[in-house]
Amino acid sequence: MSAADAADVAVGAEPVRVGWPAPVSDDHDSAGFWEAAARHRLVARVCAACGTTLHLPRARCVRCGSFDGSWEPRSGAGRLYSYTTVTHQVHPAFPVPYTVVLVELADDPAVRLVGTLDGAPPLTIGMPMHVTWEARGNGTVVPNWAPDEAHGGASA
Ligand SMILES: [Zn+2]
Numbered sequence: 522m523s524a525a526d527a528a529d530v531a532v533g534a535e536p537v538r539v540g541w542p543a544p545v546s547d548d549h550d551s552a553g554f555w556e557a558a559a560r561h562r563l564v565a566r567v568c569a570a571c572g573t574t575l576h577l578p579r580a581r582c583v584r585c586g587s588f589d590g591s592w593e594p595r596s597g598a599g600r601l602y603s604y605t606t607v608t609h610q611v612h613p614a615f616p617v618p619y620t621v622v623l624v625e626l627a628d629d630p631a632v633r634l635v636g637t638l639d640g641a642p643p644l645t646i647g648m649p650m651h652v653t654w655e656a657r658g659n660g661t662v663v664p665n666w667a668p669d670e671a672h673g674g675a676s677a
Contacts, residue, residue: 540614
């Protein structure tokens, strides 16, 4: 069974973060990202004319001006680019401490995605991370991140 097949098995079984903000998933520029996420697929918008990754996703290429783009699969492997641990609670849905991570995709460094980890786990800039999936109350599924097991993280 490939990693992609394993992801199919887990669709619909992801943890639900009740009370957390949910993305607008029918936006013209980002709908393809959310449609893929619902199937536990990580994708990036790529210009069909010049190959530039368009992140944040947008209709028009910032490099060549083309409106011809597609959603291309990404592996879900990344490296920790930055993080901060929040210790001052500002909303009841976000108990502290929690850690906000910024992860750079291993196979597309033009894409950095934000996630959160419960608590204040030991982290090191550049450590390997992998994508996990979380549902929101409105039925959308969002990517999140976890450290790879070899670096002290839990399996997703
Ligand atoms: Zn282009």
